[in-house]
Amino acid sequence: MSATEDRLRELMVRGQDGDEVAYLQFLRESSPLLRGFLRKRLVRLPDDVEDLVQETLIAVHNQRHTYDAGQPLTAWLHAIVRYKLVDLFRRRARTDAYNEPLDVSIDLLSGSDDAAAEARRDIGKLLATLPDRQRLPIVYVKLEGLTVVETAQRTGMSESAVKIGIHRGMKALAAAIRTSGTGP
Amino acid sequence: MRTDDLILALAAGAEPVNVRAARWRYFTGMGAATSVALLLVVYWMGVRPDFLDGLDLPMFWFKELFCAALVVAGLLAMVRLARPGMRLAWAPALIAAPLLAMWAAAILELLTAEPEERLPLLLGVSWSECPYNIVVLSLPVFVVAIGLLRRMAPTRLRLAGAAAGFVSGAVGALVYSLHCPELAAAFLSVWYALGMLIPTVVGALLGPRLLRW
Numbered sequence: 001m002s003a004t005e006d007r008l009r010e011l012m013v014r015g016q017d018g019d020e021v022a023y024l025q026f027l028r029e030s031s032p033l034l035r036g037f038l039r040k041r042l043v044r045l046p047d048d049v050e051d052l053v054q055e056t057l058i059a060v061h062n063q064r065h066t067y068d069a070g071q072p073l074t075a076w077l078h079a080i081v082r083y084k085l086v087d088l089f090r091r092r093a094r095t096d097a098y099n100e101p102l103d104v105s106i107d108l109l110s111g112s113d114d115a116a117a118e119a120r121r122d123i124g125k126l127l128a129t130l131p132d133r134q135r136l137p138i139v140y141v142k143l144e145g146l147t148v149v150e151t152a153q154r155t156g157m158s159e160s161a162v163k164i165g166i167h168r169g170m171k172a173l174a175a176a177i178r179t180s181g182t183g184p
Numbered sequence: 185m186r187t188d189d190l191i192l193a194l195a196a197g198a199e200p201v202n203v204r205a206a207r208w209r210y211f212t213g214m215g216a217a218t219s220v221a222l223l224l225v226v227y228w229m230g231v232r233p234d235f236l237d238g239l240d241l242p243m244f245w246f247k248e249l250f251c252a253a254l255v256v257a258g259l260l261a262m263v264r265l266a267r268p269g270m271r272l273a274w275a276p277a278l279i280a281a282p283l284l285a286m287w288a289a290a291i292l293e294l295l296t297a298e299p300e301e302r303l304p305l306l307l308g309v310s311w312s313e314c315p316y317n318i319v320v321l322s323l324p325v326f327v328v329a330i331g332l333l334r335r336m337a338p339t340r341l342r343l344a345g346a347a348a349g350f351v352s353g354a355v356g357a358l359v360y361s362l363h364c365p366e367l368a369a370a371f372l373s374v375w376y377a378l379g380m381l382i383p384t385v386v387g388a389l390l391g392p393r394l395l396r397w
Contacts (some may be wrong), residue, residue: 018200027191054190059397061194063337065201066267079269083339087396123185142193163199174397 004033009073016064027057033074034081036113041085055168056084058174082147087178126176134169137162209332210263214355217328221321221359229317229363243367246289250372251358253282254380258351265344266336279350283377290373308359308366311375317363318379322349322356326383330394338395345391348386353380 008026015023035058038049058078067076127135140151141162152159225231231238238244257278264270294302308314329348338344357376366372 016201023198024195058225066337071270075269085267141197167378
């Protein structure tokens with residue numbers, strides 16, 4: 001248990017310092033925990049699990065500056081996934097689901113699930129709705145793996161505009177996911 | 185998009201994040217908002233003319249300490265509520281302590297006073313304007329505190345909104361003491377507390393709407 005905590009914490013702190021490899025590893029090792037947690041809570045909504053895993057990962061990414069190295073990483077992660085879960089319940093107005101027990105931090109580590117299924121909601125389609133100044137930097141840097149400098153040259157944007165585009169675009173994407181709702 | 189692809193995309197080109205920026209924003213934001221509240225007192229309400237005469241009264245310093253302690257305690261609660269999974273720890277106790285001390289002082293004051301003095305102690309000369317003035321003076325900090333929280337990731341939105349409101353009320357009360365002539369514990373324990381309670385309730389009501397992410 002605490003081995004997971006220590007390892008994830010170290011990967012996150014290195015990721016905050018700009019270590020992409022550590023950060024990638026952090027996301028890879030977190031997602032089974034998130035999936036396991038959500039699958040247990042969404043027994044009656046199995047189709048929503050992968051959507052919410054992805055939504056939570058984007059939230060973790062957008063809010064990674066709010067992690068303080070002095071606090072337990074699993075508590076931080078748990079609070080975010082729980083917040084996203086309650087948010088889903090609120091959107092679906094499934095008030096009965098509020099009563100499920102959600103508040104034990106250790107739960108995050110008690111079940112983990114590696115089977116990444118296909119999400120029903122296609123984030124790629126939501127990405128297409130963003131304006132060019134946000135969409136292009138995300139597509140070039142995040143999906144095609146170009147550097148910020150190369151993206152700036154290709155789009156004619158300044159380097160800082162590319163960085164701002166990614167930052168705002170990720171926030172806009174999170175908002176688009178939230179308002180798109182989940183499920184039919 | 186598959187989750188594995190999303191993870192690759194998120195990590196690709198992930199820039200370092202400045203984890204100390206939040207602290208800097210708290211200092212500058214709260215400092216600037218408090219300065220605006222101070223300017224409002226000085227240039228709009230006016231510092232009371234006998235302000236300097238009051239500086240050697242112990243009760244004046246008790247009042248200042250009361251307000252300042254609540255500012256610090258409220259800020260600690262707000263800063264903790266701004267981060268997911270951060271426990272409140274002793275922040276509620278730190279908020280309760282000055283309030284309990286002031287209420288105890290008020291009860292003692294009223295019990296030892298002559299019966300006909302009790303109502304004047306409670307109402308002072310400005311009870312009807314005091315909470316209103318504190319609420320007005322809380323506005324700059326309220327706006328800034330909500331803005332600061334929106335850049336963080338509070339997960340208990342109602343509580344975080346209440347903390348932001350409480351901090352703004354406590355700062356409002358602190359700067360209002362430049363103008364306010366009241367020194368009775370009975371007065372402060374009711375009307376100052378009410379002035380802080382109003383922004384707290386407003387924050388709790390608006391929190392879920394303003395702080396969602």
